[in-house]
Amino acid sequence: GENVEQHPSTLSVQEGDSAVIKCTYSDSASNYFPWYKQELGKRPQLIIDIRSNVGEKKDQRIAVTLNKTAKHFSLHITETQPEDSAVYFCAASRGSSASKIIFGSGTRLSIRP
Amino acid sequence: EAGVAQSPRYKIIEKRQSVAFWCNPISGHATLYWYQQILGQGPKLLIQFQNNGVVDDSQLPKDRFSAERLKGVDSTLKIQPAKLEDSAVYLCASSFKSDSYEQYFGPGTRLTVT
Numbered sequence: 001g002e003n004v005e006q007h008p009s010t011l012s013v014q015e016g017d018s019a020v021i022k023c024t025y026s027d028s029a030s031n032y033f034p035w036y037k038q039e040l041g042k043r044p045q046l047i048i049d050i051r052s053n054v055g056e057k058k059d060q061r062i063a064v065t066l067n068k069t070a071k072h073f074s075l076h077i078t079e080t081q082p083e084d085s086a087v088y089f090c091a092a093s094r095g096s097s098a099s100k101i102i103f104g105s106g107t108r109l110s111i112r113p
Numbered sequence: 114e115a116g117v118a119q120s121p122r123y124k125i126i127e128k129r130q131s132v133a134f135w136c137n138p139i140s141g142h143a144t145l146y147w148y149q150q151i152l153g154q155g156p157k158l159l160i161q162f163q164n165n166g167v168v169d170d171s172q173l174p175k176d177r178f179s180a181e182r183l184k185g186v187d188s189t190l191k192i193q194p195a196k197l198e199d200s201a202v203y204l205c206a207s208s209f210k211s212d213s214y215e216q217y218f219g220p221g222t223r224l225t226v227t
Contacts, residue, residue: 006155032214043204043218044156089155095214100146100169103155 002027004092006104014112019080021107023090024072032095033066033073038106039086047088048075051095077109085111115139117219119205125225131193134222138186138207144168146216147180147190148204156204162188195226 003026013019025033031052036044050057050064050073057064061080066073077084087108093101118137126132138145143164148156159178160170164185173180177196182188192199202223206216 034215043220045218046215049215091155093214100158100161101216103157105155106153 002030002092002102004090004102004104006090006107008107009105010108010110012110012112013080015080015082017080019077019084019109021075021088021090021109022072023074023092023104024070025092025102026071027092027094027102028071029094030071030092032093032099032101033064034091034093034101035062035064035075036089036091036103037086038089044089080109080111082111082113085109117205117207117217119203119219119222121222122220123223123225125227126195128197128226129194131191132195132224133189133191134203134205134224136188136190136205136219138188138205139217142207142209142217143185144208145182145188146206146208147188148206150202150204150221152201159190192224195224197226200224200226 006023034049035047037047038044048059048062048064050066061078063076087106089106090104091101093099120135145162147159150156159173160180161168162182165182180190202221204221205219208216
């Protein structure tokens with residue numbers, strides 16, 4: 001079945017440094033790749049997404065890259081801040097509201113002051 | 114706009130008991146999802162509705178879990194009887210039917226089975 005693998009499971013970076021989280025997916029028909037941020041005890045919230053017709057998307061300090069050939073995509077956070085500490089989930093979907101989204105297992109990001 | 118509402122927020126039951134969760138999606142959202150999130154893991158889809166029809170329930174343990182979305186708006190998820198391994202946060206999410214793919218999550222219900 002469809003699968004999304006995410007790594008690392010935990011990541012600790014110095015404040016101001018960059019953080020990179022990587023995911024691979026198995027379903028070659030996937031064409032929508034969202035990233036969710038989940039703070040402790042709170043609901044997941046979408047922070048950025050990318051569709052397969054583009055290779056990169058950026059929103060302020062957050063960027064996502066997609067390599068469809070290799071079936072992997074990555075989240076890049078630059079100039080990390082304490083409020084970036086959270087669990088981040090990647091996901092993959094075939095990209096319609098009737099398509100299920102498969103989530104990765106999550107990366108716990110800690111920002112060291 | 115109002116977000117996805119869920120109740121209760123917390124529930125503690127003993128194994129073999131029954132429990133039900135309620136979800137009210139964002140107004141106008143045709144698609145509704147129930148996820149199970151075990152501590153330290155990503156959300157796992159249990160069931161997905163498009164209006165009041167089931168789109169996917171391949172990962173729903175149908176011997177003990179059931180869900181319905183009467184009238185295509187609110188939804189309930191039931192577990193009967195509960196097992197210890199059902200302890201998790203149950204998240205409801207909704208999205209528009211059109212070309213917007215973003216899912217909006219509710220606050221979740223934290224279930225503890227003792």
